[in-house]
Amino acid sequence: MHTSLALLLxxxxxxxxxxxxxxLARRVGLSPIPLYLLAGxxxxxxxxxxxxxxxxxxxxxxxxxxxxxxxxxxxxxSTAEFTHSLRRHLPSALVDLxxxxxxxVVAGLLLGLDAVGVVALAGATWVSSSGIVARLLDDLRRxxxxxxxxxxxxxxxxxxxxxxxxxxxxxxxxxxxWWEASLGxxxxxxxxxxxxxxxxxxxxxxTGGWPTPTPNS
Numbered sequence: 001m002h003t004s005l006a007l008l009l010x011x012x013x014x015x016x017x018x019x020x021x022x023x024l025a026r027r028v029g030l031s032p033i034p035l036y037l038l039a040g041x042x043x044x045x046x047x048x049x050x051x052x053x054x055x056x057x058x059x060x061x062x063x064x065x066x067x068x069x070x071x072x073x074x075x076x077x078s079t080a081e082f083t084h085s086l087r088r089h090l091p092s093a094l095v096d097l098x099x100x101x102x103x104x105v106v107a108g109l110l111l112g113l114d115a116v117g118v119v120a121l122a123g124a125t126w127v128s129s130s131g132i133v134a135r136l137l138d139d140l141r142r143x144x145x146x147x148x149x150x151x152x153x154x155x156x157x158x159x160x161x162x163x164x165x166x167x168x169x170x171x172x173x174x175x176x177x178w179w180e181a182s183l184g185x186x187x188x189x190x191x192x193x194x195x196x197x198x199x200x201x202x203x204x205x206x207t208g209g210w211p212t213p214t215p216n217s
């Protein structure tokens with residue numbers, strides 16, 4: 001397979017920059033994520049040093065990396081423990097919903113957006129990035145802390161809610177009818193309900209789960 005010299009050089013520049021930023025972040029005791037975001041602005045399209053040859057490779061690698069990061073995070077918890085945590089922290093998720101949606105709704109109304117625009121902006125201000133939160137927990141060595149299951153439970157409930165929110169938003173933004181959006185919601189609810197049903201949880205528990213995290217000393 002032929003690999004262009006430009007691709008190799010740009011990947012080298014990217015890896016060198018990220019390594020230097022990661023070392024700087026560790027030196028000052030911070031997560032490197034903000035510095036990585038700044039590096040993306042500098043090296044991305046329209047930045048000081050764009051990397052067009054490596055763009056497609058980096059985009060594909062980033063998608064794979066997020067999936068593997070979330071997989072690694074999920075291996076820290078058993079299905080039974082996580083399902084119990086989801087049910088226990090439902091009130092926290094409702095508070096997260098209200099506090100997250102309210103700024104988007106207010107901003108959308110002040111900007112004069114239509115109903116679809118307000119719904120879209122409310123979702124943008126509400127949902128957190130699973131990948132960034134997972135990376136922060138790992139970087140700050142908080143995966144074993146007692147509050148981590150609570151944080152992850154709220155985060156996962158946000159992701160489940162997005163399974164309902166995104167079909168509705170997509171249909172409404174495309175000018176579809178409410179019954180079409182409702183159909184998408186029913187499919188999403190069925191998938192989530194099947195995954196979190198007691199029978200599924202019991203079956204997974206009987207075959208053995210992953211180790212439960214212990215608090216840091």
